[in-house]
């Protein structure tokens with residue numbers, strides 16, 4: 297069984313607005329992270345994959361099946377909606393049962409599947425809780441139950457951790473990882489931490505184009521040896537930001553401890569260029585290990 301999503305030369309225009317431009321992506325089984333700033337085209341890409349939006353050009357195959365066979369694609373994919381407010385008056389069991397009706401399940405199937413799914417997402421004990429009384433995390437888990445009830449091979453999750461507290465966020469990520477053991481879970485987010493913690497393979501989308509695709513370790517290697525930590529006078533912060541990509545700032549009194557990305561050691565560089573540039577006094581800059589946020593900022597800045 298071909299467990300992958302293959303996207304070739306995918307372009308999407310909304311009228312004159314180009315939302316995706318010549319996107320090529322191979323998404324293997326497991327958790328795949330799609331990272332990008334607001335407006336990059338993530339939602340558009342996810343909606344195309346779930347047949348909610350039509351592509352303009354290009355070819356997409358999900359587990360070997362072309363997107364044009366929309367009935368098959370819909371059976372194969374599950375989409376996690378952000379909003380359950382319209383089911384506020386129903387409890388968890390009723391809402392899931394209702395959604396299962398909409399996805400075409402008969403009564404006998406639902407009787408087995410609904411409790412099974414609630415159990416899987418740890419909501420069985422809370423089945424009588426009304427949707428409107430649920431926390432953000434509970435609603436997301438109900439969303440997952442709904443997305444996997446017809447046992448799809450692909451689950452598409454758009455910005456799932458927005459509005460969750462840290463504990464709920466971790467719990468929800470763990471649930472996604474569990475689900476991804478024998479499926480493709482495509483997770484779109486602008487929160488770098490979501491990707492770092494869970495996805496081995498990722499792509500970065502910016503202004504409708506893929507600017508990186510590969511393993512998290514490969515992304516990190518783009519900035520290996522380029523990330524420095526140093527101290528400057530807090531008053532020099534603005535000047536420094538004009539000349540360096542600053543990815544972290546911790547100000548204590550009149551001193552700022554900063555993290556910067558630079559192709560050369562900024563300490564040496566300052567010495568060499570002292571005469572030409574306004575002076576910023578760096579204490580010795582120490583090279584540090586890059587994190588995903590550094591690499592992401594580096595790529596965005598390059599663009």
Ligand SMILES: Nc1ncnc2c1ncn2[C@@H]1O[C@H](COP(=O)(O)OP(=O)(O)OP(=O)(O)O)[C@@H](O)[C@H]1O
Nearest residue numbers: 310313314315332333334335336337338339340341
């Ligand atoms: N129906 C539409 N009509 C016109 N333009 C649209 C439509 N939907 C999206 N766009 C535009 O296409 C671009 C990509 O939007 P999209 O929602 O896919 O981005 P995104 O990465 O999901 O961003 P966000 O995280 O803000 O949702 C944006 O510039 C957006 O304004």
